[in-house]
Amino acid sequence: MDANALVLREWTHVLKAEHKSDATVRSYIESARMLAQFLAERSEATTYRGKHSRLRALPTAENSAPAVLEATTDDLRGFIGWLLKHRKPSTAAVRYRSLQQFYGWAVRDGLRDDNPMSTMHPPTIPETPIPVVSVDDLRKLLRACEGRDFLELRDTALIRLMLEPGGMRRAEIIGLAVDSVDLENDVVVVVGKGRRPRAIPYGHRTGQALTRYLRARLKYHNVKLYPDVLWLAQKGPLTDNGLAQMLERRCGQAGIERIKPHQLRHTSADMWLAESCGDETSAMRLFGWRSRQMLSRYAASNADARARDAARRLGLGDKL
Numbered sequence: 506m507d508a509n510a511l512v513l514r515e516w517t518h519v520l521k522a523e524h525k526s527d528a529t530v531r532s533y534i535e536s537a538r539m540l541a542q543f544l545a546e547r548s549e550a551t552t553y554r555g556k557h558s559r560l561r562a563l564p565t566a567e568n569s570a571p572a573v574l575e576a577t578t579d580d581l582r583g584f585i586g587w588l589l590k591h592r593k594p595s596t597a598a599v600r601y602r603s604l605q606q607f608y609g610w611a612v613r614d615g616l617r618d619d620n621p622m623s624t625m626h627p628p629t630i631p632e633t634p635i636p637v638v639s640v641d642d643l644r645k646l647l648r649a650c651e652g653r654d655f656l657e658l659r660d661t662a663l664i665r666l667m668l669e670p671g672g673m674r675r676a677e678i679i680g681l682a683v684d685s686v687d688l689e690n691d692v693v694v695v696v697g698k699g700r701r702p703r704a705i706p707y708g709h710r711t712g713q714a715l716t717r718y719l720r721a722r723l724k725y726h727n728v729k730l731y732p733d734v735l736w737l738a739q740k741g742p743l744t745d746n747g748l749a750q751m752l753e754r755r756c757g758q759a760g761i762e763r764i765k766p767h768q769l770r771h772t773s774a775d776m777w778l779a780e781s782c783g784d785e786t787s788a789m790r791l792f793g794w795r796s797r798q799m800l801s802r803y804a805a806s807n808a809d810a811r812a813r814d815a816a817r818r819l820g821l822g823d824k825l
Contacts, residue, residue, distance in 0.1 A: 536603035672773030
């Protein structure tokens with residue numbers, strides 16, 4: 506095992522000890538691996554051939570791979586520049602933030618004396634609001650789940666819960682346990698980013714869908730193997746990919762464009778803001794946002810339409 510692989514293994518342990526989510530760990534490690542591969546290929550004077558060029562596996566010790574810990578600011582600028590040329594700006598931004606965390610840890614743990622990213626600036630990301638789902642399409646999606654078999658009941662409960670104010674991230678809803686659901690108070694307790702719990706209330710129709718699913722779950726064939734897991738699939742717990750595949754399948758049955766899990770969270774936020782259900786502080790607590798920047802990002806999708814509707818409701822000209 507070479508030096509790069511060892512340091513990434515050490516950092517994996519550090520991240521898991523800090524209770525980072527599995528998705529965060531994967532993203533951070535993959536960013537460092539991509540940098541290692543970039544440095545190795547550049548040292549061999551290999552030219553990248555566009556977006557579909559495959560990054561090779563981490564080089565072995567025999568290849569004298571450049572050490573990620575020894576990367577210079579110029580190396581990192583070259584890597585981010587390559588990403589901006591061949592990947593989406595949002596991908597470059599994710600890799601930039603991940604490497605910031607990596608080199609911050611390296612300095613704190615004395616693995617290097619300076620942070621090569623201290624004078625760098627994050628790449629600019631063009632604002633591309635995630636499209637929200639129309640109410641008409643949501644109704645069609647739920648109609649596609651109608652029925653009394655196990656998967657129909659599960660999918661109805663899942664979709665309704667994801668649309669409640671506080672719209673859960675994919676990892677949050679997949680990670681729910683049976684005891685996360687408080688049936689007495691109609692609340693689901695979610696553990697979000699940074700291991701921060703938050704309570705998400707749900708309405709009567711969602712409550713009905715949840716209790717129907719929970720009754721069916723008691724008789725499901727693998728419930729004894731996974732007694733604490735809320736969402737079950739045919740071969741075990743529902744996974745991230747399983748959730749995305751379920752939505753794609755149901756959208757096909759409904760005859761609507763494909764909906765991705767994160768769109769439901771954005772749609773929930775848009776509905777909250779459109780109905781003026783509460784102040785910004787309440788929205789931040791429900792949706793698990795730590796900064797108003799995230800509130801602005803989620804508000805961007807239908808901001809113009811909401812502004813026009815607010816102006817019409819005010820009807821200032823008609824009052825004069």
